[in-house]
Amino acid sequence: MSGNGDGHKYKVVLGYGTCGIAAGATAVKDALEEAVKGGDYDVDLDIAGCMGLCFTEPVVEIFDREGGSVIYGDITAKKVPQLLDEHVGKGQVIEDWVVKRSEDPNACEGDFLSNQLRIVLRNCGKINPESIEEYMEIGGYEAAKKALTSMTPEEVIDEVSASGIRGRGGAGFPTGTKWGFARKSPGDEKYLICNADEGDPGAFMDRSVLEGDPHTVLEGMILAGFAIGARQGYIYCRAEYPLALKRLDIAIEECHQKGFLGEGIFGTDWSFDVKVKKGAGAFVCGEETAMMASIEGQRGMPKPRPPFPANSGLWGKPTNINNVETFAAIPWIIYEGGEKYAAIGTEKSKGTKVFCLAGKVRRTGLAEVPMGYTLRQVIFDVGGGIAGGREFKAVQMGGPSGGCLPASKLDTQVDYDQITAAGAIIGSGGMIVADNRTCMVDLARYFLSFTQDESCGKCTPCRIGTKRMLEILERICEGKGEPEDIDKLQNLAADISAASLCALGGTAPNPVLTTLRYFKDEYEDHIFNHKCAAGSCPALITLSIDPETCTGCGACVKVCPTDAITGEKKEPHVIDEEACIRCKMCLSRCPSESIIAE
Amino acid sequence: MEKECACKNRYADLDDLSPVEEIIARYGAEKGALIPILQEAQDAYGYLDESIMREIAKRAGYQLSQVFGVATFFAQFRLQPIGEYLIKVCHGTACHVAGATQITDEVANQLGVKQGETTPDNKFTLESVMCLGACALAPIMVVGDDTHGKLKPTGIKKILKQYAGPSAVAEGDDAE
Numbered sequence: 054m055s056g057n058g059d060g061h062k063y064k065v066v067l068g069y070g071t072c073g074i075a076a077g078a079t080a081v082k083d084a085l086e087e088a089v090k091g092g093d094y095d096v097d098l099d100i101a102g103c104m105g106l107c108f109t110e111p112v113v114e115i116f117d118r119e120g121g122s123v124i125y126g127d128i129t130a131k132k133v134p135q136l137l138d139e140h141v142g143k144g145q146v147i148e149d150w151v152v153k154r155s156e157d158p159n160a161c162e163g164d165f166l167s168n169q170l171r172i173v174l175r176n177c178g179k180i181n182p183e184s185i186e187e188y189m190e191i192g193g194y195e196a197a198k199k200a201l202t203s204m205t206p207e208e209v210i211d212e213v214s215a216s217g218i219r220g221r222g223g224a225g226f227p228t229g230t231k232w233g234f235a236r237k238s239p240g241d242e243k244y245l246i247c248n249a250d251e252g253d254p255g256a257f258m259d260r261s262v263l264e265g266d267p268h269t270v271l272e273g274m275i276l277a278g279f280a281i282g283a284r285q286g287y288i289y290c291r292a293e294y295p296l297a298l299k300r301l302d303i304a305i306e307e308c309h310q311k312g313f314l315g316e317g318i319f320g321t322d323w324s325f326d327v328k329v330k331k332g333a334g335a336f337v338c339g340e341e342t343a344m345m346a347s348i349e350g351q352r353g354m355p356k357p358r359p360p361f362p363a364n365s366g367l368w369g370k371p372t373n374i375n376n377v378e379t380f381a382a383i384p385w386i387i388y389e390g391g392e393k394y395a396a397i398g399t400e401k402s403k404g405t406k407v408f409c410l411a412g413k414v415r416r417t418g419l420a421e422v423p424m425g426y427t428l429r430q431v432i433f434d435v436g437g438g439i440a441g442g443r444e445f446k447a448v449q450m451g452g453p454s455g456g457c458l459p460a461s462k463l464d465t466q467v468d469y470d471q472i473t474a475a476g477a478i479i480g481s482g483g484m485i486v487a488d489n490r491t492c493m494v495d496l497a498r499y500f501l502s503f504t505q506d507e508s509c510g511k512c513t514p515c516r517i518g519t520k521r522m523l524e525i526l527e528r529i530c531e532g533k534g535e536p537e538d539i540d541k542l543q544n545l546a547a548d549i550s551a552a553s554l555c556a557l558g559g560t561a562p563n564p565v566l567t568t569l570r571y572f573k574d575e576y577e578d579h580i581f582n583h584k585c586a587a588g589s590c591p592a593l594i595t596l597s598i599d600p601e602t603c604t605g606c607g608a609c610v611k612v613c614p615t616d617a618i619t620g621e622k623k624e625p626h627v628i629d630e631e632a633c634i635r636c637k638m639c640l641s642r643c644p645s646e647s648i649i650a651e
Numbered sequence: 652m653e654k655e656c657a658c659k660n661r662y663a664d665l666d667d668l669s670p671v672e673e674i675i676a677r678y679g680a681e682k683g684a685l686i687p688i689l690q691e692a693q694d695a696y697g698y699l700d701e702s703i704m705r706e707i708a709k710r711a712g713y714q715l716s717q718v719f720g721v722a723t724f725f726a727q728f729r730l731q732p733i734g735e736y737l738i739k740v741c742h743g744t745a746c747h748v749a750g751a752t753q754i755t756d757e758v759a760n761q762l763g764v765k766q767g768e769t770t771p772d773n774k775f776t777l778e779s780v781m782c783l784g785a786c787a788l789a790p791i792m793v794v795g796d797d798t799h800g801k802l803k804p805t806g807i808k809k810i811l812k813q814y815a816g817p818s819a820v821a822e823g824d825d826a827e
Contacts, residue, residue, distance in 0.1 A: 110788070257786055295796075
């Protein structure tokens with residue numbers, strides 16, 4: 054597919070990121086190419102990165118010559134002929150498949166997009182990420198050209214400082230200040246690193262940006278390299294993101310051809326190049342010093358700070374590290390001006406933040422909103438509320454370093470300080486919504502098993518402490534909790550937070566602390582009453598069949614590994630509690646949702 | 652996505668050292684190249700056998716302890732051979748909340764192997780992995796190079812069947 058834009062009546066753009074491909078976009082792409090091969094349709098085909106509409110992938114957007122567009126969701130290869138016949142052939146919109154139409158942007162599921170403000174994601178889903186021409190057509194590389202030919206490095210830093218942007222990787226440190234440290238650090242050889250080691254489970258915005266708009270990240274890096282005085286940049290990207298890696302390679306090659314990377318870029322005497330380093334699977338490498346060790350080819354273990362990377366980083370040289378999302382916002386800031394960015398957001402948190410909505414929310418996907426939106430706005434107005442009409446229970450923010458906020462905190466504004474005060478962190482922007490079937494003790498156990506597994510083992514509080522916490526949580530989930538366990542967890546949490554070397558250990562207890570703060574009753578229910586109200590922890594639940602709704606289809610009988618389910622055909626079945634091992638296989642098989650876990 | 656050849660000979664024999672030679676020659680004296688060298692060696696041989704790590708240490712000028720240290724630190728490196736298809740069931744937060752445990756159980760049940768094991772016919776290896784970053788389609792798993800999303804335990808058998816035959820099958824359409 055190519056975006057030649059040669060004056061056809063319609064342009065059909067297929068969302069072709071990892072989510073889309075996983076949902077079947079390759080088959081749709083093949084069907085589209087096959088259908089237009091004969092030249093029967095007055096149409097131009099193109100691909101784009103992820104539009105962020107993960108809940109309705111694969112997604113196709115059809116543009117007309119006047120600039121109007123219709124986004125269709127849940128497109129399959131089978132639907133392609135009808136789509137082309139009706140929309141492209143007859144000019145008829147297929148209303149049932151519409152996600153959003155430009156004429157009425159709030160209708161259908163359109164409010165998912167119209168409630169957002171997209172700066173970082175401004176091009177995602179709009180341009181072909183494998184075409185530098187498409188990026189340049191909409192103003193791409195203008196900011197870099199402007200800075201390199203008419204601004205001093207200090208002016209670039211001032212502009213970034215004026216924008217008020219804070220590091221989007223999680224720590225929220227002011228980017229302009231960080232660049233200033235690296236600029237002032239003495240030395241001719243400096244390095245720039247883009248942190249694309251998106252290890253937080255539940256966060257995928259960096260992947261989407263790299264897949265959907267790799268050039269904006271490169272442009273941000275060119276600007277940063279110029280500002281701090283680094284001639285070599287590295288992108289440390291997870292190996293789990295093959296499509297992002299492929300598109301980065303293409304984008305870097307295109308930049309070399311255009312003279313935007315390499316020696317004497319943009320016709321100046323400034324040189325800057327970027328290399329991609331593929332991560333090898335270690336969550337701790339998201340930590341700056343561990344990441345640099347990994348780039349140097351060593352075990353990715355953190356080092357005590359100071360010295361800070363700005364003074365002694367990669368190979369002992371001054372180094373500046375920013376996250377993908379931060380770099381992606383920089384070209385916009387330089388082009389539009391820092392003040393314009395600073396006009397968005399709250400007093401201390403400026404601009405926009407991309408969140409990954411996942412879990413039990415109805416519309417999963419990418420949501421970029423101005424800082425200052427409330428959690429309720431993000432989850433309900435953008436995300437469309439809870440899936441299956443169930444009840445909101447909590448939102449987990451910030452991954453393994455973050456916390457769970459309950460319904461009473463839904464009116465908290467998205468702002469670094471307010472979210473932290475509430476007990477979670479903005480972190481990299483993962484938002485996993487939990488409903489009343491999610492057990493908060495199990496969720497805390499899950500995160501501890503993650504951090505325990507990912508602890509690099511260098512310092513004792515993290516290595517041993519997380520193991521002890523995990524053991525306690527495991528026994529609570531198994532119904533063997535002891536009355537003093539909650540105190541033990543709190544004491545361990547305090548010690549691990551205070552004594553760990555890096556942020557992985559320092560924040561590891563957070564998921565336990567916030568669930569204890571807001572959902573202590575669930576812990577107590579597990580320990581004292583041996584109950585898991587969410588129906589989640591196998592040792593604490595019983596499974597039964599609702600005789601009112603059971604159709605007697607027998608699907609559950611076939612999967613039960615212990616033959617615990619019996620009943621006549623077409624009659625309500627029953628589960629023998631003694632024989633049941635609570636594996637819940639029947640629960641997922643039952644077509645009428647008649648199995649009750651409580 | 653291009654389909655990779657799924658024939659049995661996709662990996663080099665351990666006594667054929669030409670891939671190691673080629674990889675090390677290409678990286679030359681580049682600083683910090685140990686991780687990419689190991690990654691490419693694993694791509695070539697399917698896993699990092701002790702003999703291969705020894706060769707890399709010798710030829711690229713590293714201590715064996717350094718090579719082994721890096722290979723055992725990062726989750727991506729495997730020290731045991733894998734089957735023709737590596738099945739990675741995602742256990743990121745969104746997948747966990749959406750029932751990844753039942754997915755792993757079902758795959759294990761269908762294949763008769765435990766996590767980390769390979770089927771006797773060398774067809775499948777089952778692994779649990781951390782977030783693959785397709786959270787909105789949770790729960791997901793990756794078989795070979797294909798991502799399957801919105802999984803239900805009931806759909807697992809059908810997906811595995813696609814790979815059990817001689818030819819690899821298209822991804823995607825089975826998402827429920």
